[in-house]
Amino acid sequence: MTYYDKIIETAKFISDFYGEKIDYAVVLGSGISLELDNQKELSYADIPNFPGNNKSSHVKGHANKLTFGNVAGKTVMVLNGRLHYYEGHSMKDVAFMTYVVKFMNIKGLFITNACGAINTNYSEGDIVCLDDFISLVTDNPLIGANDDRLGQRFVDMTTPFNPKLVETLSKSAEELNITLHHGTYGFFMGPYFETRAEIQAFKTMGCDLVGMSTVPEVIAANHAQLPVAVLACATNMATGIQERKHDHEHVLKTAQKISGNLKQLLTKTLEKLD
Numbered sequence: 001m002t003y004y005d006k007i008i009e010t011a012k013f014i015s016d017f018y019g020e021k022i023d024y025a026v027v028l029g030s031g032i033s034l035e036l037d038n039q040k041e042l043s044y045a046d047i048p049n050f051p052g053n054n055k056s057s058h059v060k061g062h063a064n065k066l067t068f069g070n071v072a073g074k075t076v077m078v079l080n081g082r083l084h085y086y087e088g089h090s091m092k093d094v095a096f097m098t099y100v101v102k103f104m105n106i107k108g109l110f111i112t113n114a115c116g117a118i119n120t121n122y123s124e125g126d127i128v129c130l131d132d133f134i135s136l137v138t139d140n141p142l143i144g145a146n147d148d149r150l151g152q153r154f155v156d157m158t159t160p161f162n163p164k165l166v167e168t169l170s171k172s173a174e175e176l177n178i179t180l181h182h183g184t185y186g187f188f189m190g191p192y193f194e195t196r197a198e199i200q201a202f203k204t205m206g207c208d209l210v211g212m213s214t215v216p217e218v219i220a221a222n223h224a225q226l227p228v229a230v231l232a233c234a235t236n237m238a239t240g241i242q243e244r245k246h247d248h249e250h251v252l253k254t255a256q257k258i259s260g261n262l263k264q265l266l267t268k269t270l271e272k273l274d
Helices: 003-018 091-103 163-176 196-205 215-223 248-272
Strands: 024-028 037-043 065-071 074-080 108-117 127-135 180-187 209-211 228-237
Touching (some): 003 037, 065 248, 108 248, 127 163, 127 215, 163 180, 163 248, 180 215, 180 228
Parallel strands (some): 108 228, 127 180
């Protein structure tokens, strides 16, 4: 079965499972939660063709399930956890569910993540709406033969994040009195936390944030012409900026604290969208 055929089969399976038209999808990063009204669940392990022989992510803080329900009058599908390149998955595996979202005829995708802040104008616990990204990884999900049914061979990245979604997020944050920064995200392979020298190099390149996810999904979304926006959650300051050493437990605790503002922001944004 081809990659495309697997995507179509999986999209149909999920659509049939839920049985209702889904308006928007949300990807949740490490430690981030989003409760829905009238919630229904589907384990990643029960989804046909889910990458890695149906073995979901083993990263702590990822619930590894789809949840379906209602927020602000919209029907939403939430991907609670993602696959990471550093786990040994291929880039096409990492991007697989993004294509599934596209072929479920969902209007748009909101991606969240937990990441480190390089820009000292940000503080731990801040939310940053991405305006651009720099991939610090040489691999990406478009390498190899292109399937025109998924998207065109060469993908324009002049505006990787959908202007309408970004503008709506910004207006919602203003109305809620939630500080929403804008910045550039550096995609680092991991899984180790970056060195001081690496962070200085990334800062010189123009990165405001650094993290180990998100960019493969954004590339796939642009390839598939799926509107996408990213809310990056600064769960720690980057190496050499904060005095303390990094640990994943701290990332999870900070992400949990951010979840409240994140839900408010997404709810208000969904209210404003068609």
